[in-house]
Amino acid sequence: MVNNLLKVLKKEPSLNQLIEGCAKRDYKCEERLYKTFYGYLCGVAFRYVKDRNTINDIVNDAFVKIFKKIGDFEFDGPADELPKVFKGWIGRVTANAAIDNIRAKRVMLYVDDIGDEIAMNIAVETPDNLSYNEILKLLDELPPLQQTIFNMHQIEGFSHEEIAQKFEIPASTSRVYLTRARVKLIELYQKSMMTYYEK
Numbered sequence: 001m002v003n004n005l006l007k008v009l010k011k012e013p014s015l016n017q018l019i020e021g022c023a024k025r026d027y028k029c030e031e032r033l034y035k036t037f038y039g040y041l042c043g044v045a046f047r048y049v050k051d052r053n054t055i056n057d058i059v060n061d062a063f064v065k066i067f068k069k070i071g072d073f074e075f076d077g078p079a080d081e082l083p084k085v086f087k088g089w090i091g092r093v094t095a096n097a098a099i100d101n102i103r104a105k106r107v108m109l110y111v112d113d114i115g116d117e118i119a120m121n122i123a124v125e126t127p128d129n130l131s132y133n134e135i136l137k138l139l140d141e142l143p144p145l146q147q148t149i150f151n152m153h154q155i156e157g158f159s160h161e162e163i164a165q166k167f168e169i170p171a172s173t174s175r176v177y178l179t180r181a182r183v184k185l186i187e188l189y190q191k192s193m194m195t196y197y198e199k
Helices: 002-009 017-022 027-046 051-072 079-104 116-120 130-138 144-157 160-167 171-198
Strands: none
Touching: 002 116, 017 027, 017 051, 017 079, 017 116, 027 051, 027 079, 051 079, 079 144, 130 171, 144 160, 144 171, 160 171
């Protein structure tokens, strides 16, 4: 009874209150926001890097940026849409932090054995019955550069022009890597289905 009363008295702040508190540099609100979204942002970072320490660094760097820019976050839609929109916003900040981490390691992007015009003419359809979790599992088997560009374009929503700007490459190079990633994903999917039916 006493515990229930304490829970009522210590009512959890709403997401909107947390955002407003963080904009005012309220430490308790920042701590609560961090604990609430840490796992989600680790998931975003994991799509780009697999090393736990690096993921932790990326997420912490993202939170520094989130707390710094949270006053710029604006939302005037229905209250029930706020979590989705906010998660999209902090997810993009984290994706950018992961991309910065990759770029800082000076990974060189190049197109080696496939011409731009050939890549542009390859029509690739992802199977309709491929679930989000299955795609993420198959993504782990892609070469790192294909995986990064697939994540940026297909999952995070970056345009080829934005990817090109991030990595200082032509947009056509981004398109080639995306095409390669899609082709490879379908090959991996077909291989996994053959293995499944052979059991």
